[in-house]
Amino acid sequence: MCERCAVEKDIYLPRLATLEKKRLMNPTEMYLRLSIDDNEPFDFIPGQFVEVSIAGVGEAPITISSSPTQKGYFELVIRRTGNVTNAVHRMRIGDKIGIRGPLGKGTYPVEEAKGKNVVFICGGIGLVPQRSFINYVLDNRADYKELAVLLGTKCLSQRFFHSELDVWSHRNDIRFMETIDQTDDCWLGNVGVVTTLIPKIEKELESALVFICGPPVMYKFVLMALQEAEVPKERIFLNLERKMKCGVGKCGHCQINNYYACIDGPVFRYSDLRIAPEAI
Amino acid sequence: MRTVTIDKNAFRRFVDEIIKRQRVIGVCAKGDRFDFEQLESADQLRLDYDVTLQPPKKYFLPPVETLLTFEVGDGYKSVYDDTPFVLLGVHPYDMVALNQLDTLFTQDNYDTHYMKRRHNATIVACDVVSPSKNVFASSMGTATVKDGFDVLLTDIGNAFVMESGSKKGDRFIAKAQGAVDSSEKDLQARQKIQAENEKRLNNHKLKCEASYLPKLLERAYDHPVWEEKAKTCFSCGSCNLVCPTCYCFNVQDDVNWDFISGKRQRAWDGCLLDGFTKVAGEHEFRKKRADRFRHRLYRKCKYVPEKISSQIMSCVGCGRCVGACLPDIANPVKVYNRLVDDLGIK
Amino acid sequence: MHNNLDINVHHITRVEGHGNIVVNVKEGKIEKLQWQVPEAPRFFEAMVRGHSYQDIQTIVSRICGICSITHSLAATKAVEAALGIKVSEQADKLRILMHYSEQLQSHTLHVGYLAAPDFFGTPSVVPLVARAADAVKTIVKAHRIANNWSDLIAGRTTHPVTLIPGGLTRTPTEKQLRQLQQTLKDAVPDLKKIAEVVLSVAANIPKFERPTEYVSLKQTTPPTYTFYHGGVTSNDNKGAVLPIEKWHDVANEYMVEQSTAKWAKWHRDAYAVGALARFNNNAELLSPMAKDAAKMFGLQKDCCNPYMNTVAQLVECFHIVETSIDLIDQLLVRGLKTEKVTSSPKAGKGAGCVEAPRGILFHEYEFDKNGKCVAADICIPTNQNHANIQKDFEKLLPEILDQSEKDIRLKLEMLVRAYDPCISCSTHFLDVQFVR
Amino acid sequence: MDRPRVAIFDFACCEGCQLQIVNLEEELLDLIDNVEVVEWREAMSEQSREYDIAIIEGSITRPEDEKRLEIIRTRAKTLIALGACATIGGINKLKNNFEMSDVKKCVYGKSADMPHLETMPTKAVDEVVKVDYKIHGCPIDRKEFTYVIRCLLMGKKPEIPEWPVCVECKSKGNPCLWDYGQVCLGPIIRAGCGARCPSSGFRCFGCRGYIDDPNVNGAKDVIERYGLSVDALKAKMVLFGIGQGPTNA
């Protein structure tokens, strides 16, 4: 047998994690807190994801939502959309869940952003992956300059992380702004799509690194608005979601032109995507 | 590493000897075509074949393969296929394809499932005797092969020249009764055959150097040829499935009737198939046939070669997709030549 | 003796297709006693019109899932007769081998899964698993062997895909045939075991007799216990054999007042087809093991107990296996060749006939010069048995009227099931009334 | 796990699909361990009105069948259409090429007008009631059947191929039958059968129905290239496909 085969781990083999906490945050999103069973390291950089594996059902790529500054466990937020995600929602505290990862080499530029303004633009569940870096910045607040978070939600019933958002909106070291797409009687805040908030953060946008994550339709409009605000492509980062079957750069499903979302991403620098028309 | 000559009868006896000890897969006739099959006797072996129906990749990335088994709540176990085997009669272009897959399955993340099979194989490549109807390996620079194989056979008339390409190949050759070190004359005969093959495996002629294709494609993204060709594309994936360098796969779980144990399998997939990029919420990133059609031809001659920094394209010119495509649109040469005609070489 | 009895078995179970039994006894007098078939008619003879001679067997195979190979063979033979297409000896032998596989499939299914529960007094084969696990396992094994055998020669277990006018699309390899032969040899002890189990409950087979005309194929050159070649005969026909083109003279379809389905008659007012008919007409040609099996059960020529049809099927299983082992030898000795099959359209009319597991089956087609079907006529075994079932009922019921309602019901149902009716394939029906 | 109650019903069909369930052999016992079969006329005498899953075999060809099916639908939580007759109307739909009066006269002659011979143009099950899952094929594939049942028991949506038969045919290494002069429907028919027919040297005649988005342009082009008439292809497509979109294209 070949030496390398003897030492290399099976990249398709999940390790086990225990479900420690779960909470339904709105009708479709479930918050989960997990800890890895084995003693091998589980170190990750914001933006990395794991393949959540339910035996007999399959796997789904899910970005780690907690910050690496929180040790001993990690958090996921999972929207119920199909087989795997439904099965995760049915899991009970103490159950074992398969985890592969952390995966993804295209992470948030934690180091590069140091000393700069950082702006997060999130659409709906797009908050979940960005939250890892947002909390990382908050935990290392002195390393970064201005911090702004824009969040657009489709309707009030889909809003989540209420208390966390509440804290953010009361802290003065973070500029947090929120809008709801459709009017709702008991909503007193902004109404409209998330792009309407962009002109309001002109100051923060200056020399900032901007991070975008949301549903496929959102990217085009946010990028247009950023272009208007003259943010150069080198400073824009997109968190892209694609179908994935392996998460390790083999199965081909997540390919965006020449890139693999799983290994080259899921976080991409916009200027690198020039030759990837399929990205947006 | 040695190069020997063995006469054809001795070679047949040699193959029969190996069959007694090991699993030997070789090229056999299948109706009026050829394919790799497990040999029961050396008489079945047809090294004069034109092209096999399926590329040899299936012995390393099988059409369906169990990756792991599981017991609910009790974790997962890797499943490996550990039987050594000899793969006899791989044509140079297919060998080049395997070399590329080797890189792809070890790059970034090391795929132990593919690689264990790879290491269990002794690959005996062989120079082409009868070019197939659609082969264009000469255009792609894959009509002959210099490395990757354990042994390379060349039919020089009444004998084979056998060159070892690895330690495994050395051991293989050492067992061949009646093999003698090749004479200068034999080597020259071989040289002549290979030189001829480099020109003659060219039933579709590419109008530019193969290494120029990535550059050409850089300018061709919005060319009308994609829409034009894809109009009649069935999205049947045949072009993907017969290709020696296509390696995309799907993964699926199934449980046993105890609903506790089960397995996770991967199966060949194709980027031409509808739904290949479909995610929850019915969003599909390459929904249009033309987008998928273009993607394959970009993968072959831009994305993959760039990914593995290869001067050789990922279309190795076997011509299988040409014959497999019912509406006759899959021929890479026809598409690339059309682009050369329209866009010129810059 | 029942003075009043009302039995209404709506959609009799454990048969293929739908059939009803209606019994109405008032003050000791049988007012109504009917065997009805309310199956939804499917109009195959109309549907095939306009289709190419090459597609006929694909369509009519769907007449019946249990005897799909038989229907395909009968249709293909008819098409070949109509278009004057010749079949090679190898293809002919392979087809017979294919046909045997379905006979074994169907017989083991009927004996093991559908009829056995009656002998053991259970409502289905499921509880039998607990009662006679070993026997059920053996049946399952034999059934699987038959299915794999069909897969190999016919391309599928049900609805064959290797049959085309002129031959077969594919020839199995010698290795595959040799393996099949070994499997069949190994299956013999299993068959014996099944026979012993059935023998152990044979006392539950009702003793009932009614002199009956039995119609089946008969092959004289060479003399063969045939399922595939030959002409039509009956025990009333004094050994004469009718060519199959004359099948309309045999299956005289007629109507009677109380009737629910089209009936058929030849020399008498009803006749029976099936394993017992074949046995009664050809028993001396059975293979040695089959003869032994018949002896085990005391089954002899001229048996006219319809319940014994199940036993005759069991006997045939031995014949099928033994004969197939031999047939494979014949194929292997000749050496298997890949045959290229071609055929071209032409106008013509032709009939094809084979024995379905449940009796003789006739197909007839007419084609125009483009090979498009213009007319079809199909006569299936179950239809030929309907009248005979009714006649059996009429003799049986008075004989058992003193038994409990449960027993009467069971005996009537068992009788229907003994004919192994495949009602879904029934192509013609008449006057069905629902008694609710 | 609670064993769901399953009832199997048949309408106009050859019952070959039910036979495939019997043909599961030993696996049938696994099935029965996990579900409670409360009604299955072909194999057992028990009958029931209470069930969670109804499996429907056969197509709908009489008004009274429509009523019976509607009642079954109201009783069942999940309804599965089993086999081509149920999923796409199957071979029975060939009847729809003709006037019903003509069909009856052709088969029954003088007796054609008898009331019990009433027949209507064939419908697939989903043309009458809502169908939750379809198990395709004529007959169904046993492996796929058990896979779907296991998925249902796990509360998982089965992954039924969206791709055409050619994928499986090519995976098996078959030479394409078009090269041998056969009109094979593989490129437009849903996979899942393991390309059984082409693997036996017989063209795919489409028993699993069309894929979601078959390319009619491609089909036309291929016909021309192979020197065939559109009628020739239509005749083949019509075997199992009548009433589906591309047939009339």
Ligand SMILES: Cc1cc2nc3c(=O)[nH]c(=O)nc-3n(C[C@H](O)[C@H](O)[C@H](O)COP(=O)(O)OP(=O)(O)OC[C@H]3O[C@@H](n4cnc5c(N)ncnc54)[C@H](O)[C@@H]3O)c2cc1C
């Ligand atoms: C890098 C990355 C990070 C993600 N992070 C999150 C997250 O934090 N929270 C969250 O709720 N969702 C996240 N998603 C989306 C999530 O992976 C899908 O919703 C999920 O895979 C759906 O799987 P399913 O089995 O429930 O659905 P099904 O529709 O039953 O899935 C079928 C198959 O399609 C694939 N698939 C379907 N939709 C997607 C999709 N949108 N992305 C990738 N593969 C898909 C799955 O791999 C699955 O095997 C992320 C996706 C990616 C690519």
Ligand code: SF4
């Ligand atoms: S083989 Fe031809 S028709 Fe099929 S997907 Fe490829 S390009 Fe399209």
Ligand code: SF4
């Ligand atoms: S793209 Fe076609 S010609 Fe090129 S390697 Fe693949 S199958 Fe062969």
Ligand code: SF4
């Ligand atoms: S034989 Fe049929 S299914 Fe197979 S590749 Fe050809 S067209 Fe497709």
